[in-house]
Amino acid sequence: MADPEITISEAAGDEEMAEVEAAEEILEEPTGGDEATGLEDIEPEMPERITFLDYLRSPIIQLIIGTGADSTTLSVHQALLIQSPHFAEAVSRFTDSAQARRIELPNDDLNATSSVLEYLYKSDYFPTLSGAQTMEYDPTVPSPDNDGVALLRHARVYTLAQRFGLPALSALAHKKIHLTQSTAKGEIAYARFVYRETSTEDEAIRKPVAAFWATRSHVLRHEAEQEFKRMCLEFPQFGFDVLSLVLDAQEKRSIRHEAASGGTASGRKRQRVSGVVP
Known part of the structure; x- marks a missing residue:
């Protein structure tokens, strides 16, 4: 028996080809940027992690502390230094990559500035906290500390942290102040620094100073009356x-x-003065 003859009309073939081409155009058409695809939250974008190596690869900034022959140059990695808004603003002025990156601090204390840099690298500075309420031993502090050496060290770090915009460091220095032992004369030296170097609105550091002396009148009479x-x-x-x-x-x-x-x-009444002369 002869095989049945199969015929395909040209019209049907044309319709199928048109459908295929339309499907391919839909698949190739780029998705609009504003159209939701439903896949946005499947693989959330992870924030880039900054490692300590990234800090060390950043450019070196030179800090010039002091003036003239008494000046000292300290070097610090830029990525660590710009944690301070104060220094970030200064670094933003460097436009030429070949330009010497130097920041002058003519009036700042060298030891206090080095403590700030130590904090930027280590999240603490010497003497470091060895517990919630204790610090490591500092052999450079005299005993008794009549000059307030230890208190002044932390007070200088506190004021620099305030100026450089490092609130965590100022809080750390403030905590170390309250953990530091001193004498009446040392406390007066510290009080003089606080009232000379801090803002009148800074009650966080000024009020404890005033409270210390308000509750120690007996100390004033016997140990530091003239200094007070x-x-x-x-x-x-x-x-x-x-x-x-x-x-x-x-x-x-x-x-x-x-x-x-x-x-x-229970108080005695004040005697009223009469205007009538007997």
Whole structure:
């Protein structure tokens, strides 16, 4: 029996080819940037991790501390230094890659600046914290510390951290201040620095200084009376702050005493001056 003859019309073939070409155009058509594909959250973009090696590969910045023959040059990697907004702004001025990258700090303390750089590299500075409430031993601090060497060291770091925009470092220095042992004369030296170098609005460091002396009047009389007197004359704000705290404490004691005695005033009345002459 002869095989059946199969015929394909040209019209049908043309329709199939048109469908195939239309499908290929759809597949090749680029997806619009604003159209959601449903795949955005399958592989979230991971933030790039900055390693310590990346810091070490960054350019070297030279900090010139002091002026003239007394100046000292300290070198630091740029990627670490620009953690400070103060230095980041200074580095942004370097436009030429071949330009010597130097930042001058003519009025800053060398040891305090080196402590700031040590913190940028290690997240701490000497003497480092050896526990929540203890620091490592510092053999350079005299005993007794009548000059406030240890307190002043941390106070200078605190003020630099404030200026360089490093709040975590200023908090660390402030904590070390409260962990430091000193003498009455050393505390006066520290108080003088605080009231000379810090802003009047900086109660975080000023208020504890005033509170220290407001609660130690017996120390003032026996150990540092003359130093305290000179401090009050040199910085009247210090004397006012101390006096305010003393009066506040006295007022609170009076209120507690009146409450305990049933609200009756125990103070002696002031004698009224009469204008009538007998």
